Amino acid sequence: MAGVVLKDVMKSYGAVHAVQDVSFRVEDGEFVALVGPSGCGKTTTLNLIAGLIPLSSGEIVIGERVVTDLDPKDRDIAMVFQNYALYPNKTVFNNLAFPLQMRRQSKDAIEKKVREAAAVLDITHLLERRPRELSGGQQQRVALGRALVRDPAVFLMDEPLSNLDAKLRVQMRSEIKRFHHNLNATIVYVTHDQLEAVTMADKMAVMHGGFLQQYDSPANVFANPVNTFVASFVGSPAMSLIPVDVASEGGTMALRGAGGWTLPLSPLNARKAQGSSTGKAVLGARHSTLKLHRQAAPGRVPGKIYSVEPTGDVTFVQVVVDAEVINISLDPSVAVEPDEAVWIAFDQDRLHLFDGRTTMALKVA
Template sequence: MAEVVLKDVMKAYGAVHAVKDVSFTVEHGEFVALVGPSGCGKTTTLNLIAGLIPLTDGEIVIGERVVTDLDPKDRDIAMVFQNYALYPNKTVFNNLAFPLQMRKQSREAIDKKVRDAAKVLDITHLLDRRPRELSGGQQQRVALGRALVRDPAVFLMDEPLSNLDAKLRVQMRSEIKRFHHNLNATIIYVTHDQLEAVTMADKMAVMHGGCLQQYDTPANVFANPINTFVASFVGSPAMSLIPVDVATEGGGTVLRGASGWTLPLSAINARKAQGSSNGKAVLGARHSTLKLHRTALPGAVPGKVYSVEPTGDVTFAQIIVDAEVVNISLDPSVVIQPDEAVWIEFDQDRMHLFDGQTTMALKAAE
């Protein structure tokens, strides 16, 4: 396995930048997920690493080699695609053997590598079948096996689970994670599903508009989103965001909502809010950090219940605050009704504040 380094990678189509100044390093044996909405540049970035499309600018290093100008076959990578790309008239054995046959390896070497890969992926019993005789999950294993037999420096995976049903996606997440663990493989994995990224990856690269927004461990991205886009994209339900004004009241710093409510701030949050570039901020909070009250309390924010979603072990409620939807999780024993007036209490230690103009997370001045 090998390290992968992207340095100021750019791909432009005329005046349109599909990928703009993207830089990050994938360490040896790391699982990195490129995640973001459709059109954010994640698949283009993967194709640039693979050499399937040429760079406009920048540099890509795999291992100790600059591969920017090398053909895909010379980059020591293997790709697993969304549609599996299996040969329908070949058996599973021959699908796995094909890349080795193209390298003109001996029959004995091919047989050993194919059977070793099949054993790792638990598909030995499928070697004589054809793709049409396999389930979606089995086809996905064969696609992984075809990449595995090549013994590449880096595995590149482009939304490999998107064609599977929800139950099978969960199962295959575990399979791919185990695959990574057993092989200590370097994997770069594209997905639009942030849950896949959070549950599988060592690090995640959150992309938007062709730019890298944040590159960190899933835990740090979730806990410390760098801007409102990352905050709203990572997490299920998404972080709730409410535009507010930063004001002074009674000698202290408060947040003032569009409908006139005020939220006094702790000392550290006050310092963060005072760093706003234009006197406006965005208040953010995860559903699990909020408390719901049926009567007004000091510092609680008024709202109205929009909808209630029982899921069995937890109930999710959507509360309208100043025309914004605030997600909150409740114990199933709590019964509330649409249009009911409620008040929301924010945890000062776990709330987030973002600049109203730049959308970047506000930091407390020392």
């Protein structure tokens, strides 16, 4: 296997910049997910690594080689596509064997590699079937197997689970994670589903508008988002965000909402709030850090319940605060009703503050 390095990678189509100054390193044996909404540039970035489209500027290194100007066949990569791209008239064995036949390998070598790959993916019993006789999950394993037999330096996967139903996606997430673990494979994986990225990847590259927003472990991206976009994209439900003013209340730094409520800040959060460039900020909090109360008290923020979503082991409640919808998770035993007046308590150790103008996370100077 090998690592991958992107240096100031750009791709433009006339005046449209699909990928802008993207730089990151994928270590040997690492699983990196490119994640973001549709049109953010993640698939374009993957295609640039594969060599399917040319760079406008920048450099791509795979292993010890600069591959920027090499054809896809010379980059030692294997791709797994969204639609599997299996040959319908070929058996599973021949689908797996095809890339080796194109390399003119011996019949014995092909037989050995195909059966080894089939054993790894538990599809040996499917080798004589054709794709139309397979389930979606089985077809996905065959697509993985066809990539595996090539023994590439890097696996590139473009939304390989998006055509599967919800239950099968969960199963195949485990399969691909195990595939990575067993082979110590270098994988660059594109998905629009941040849950896939969080549960599978060693690192995630969050993209938006062609720019790389944050590159870190899923745990750090979740706990320390660098801006409001990352905060609102990563997490299920996403982090709740409320625009506020930074004010002084009786000598104490506080946040003031559009509805007139105030939230006094701890000394540490007060120092963060002082870094606001315009006196405006965005207050952020995860659903699990918020407490719901039925009585007002100092430091609690008033709101009204908008909807209630029981999910079995947890109930998600949406509360409207200053026209913003705030997500809170409750024990299922707590009964609440739409339009009920409530008050929210924020955990000062786990709230987030962002600059109201730049949207970047505020930090202690």
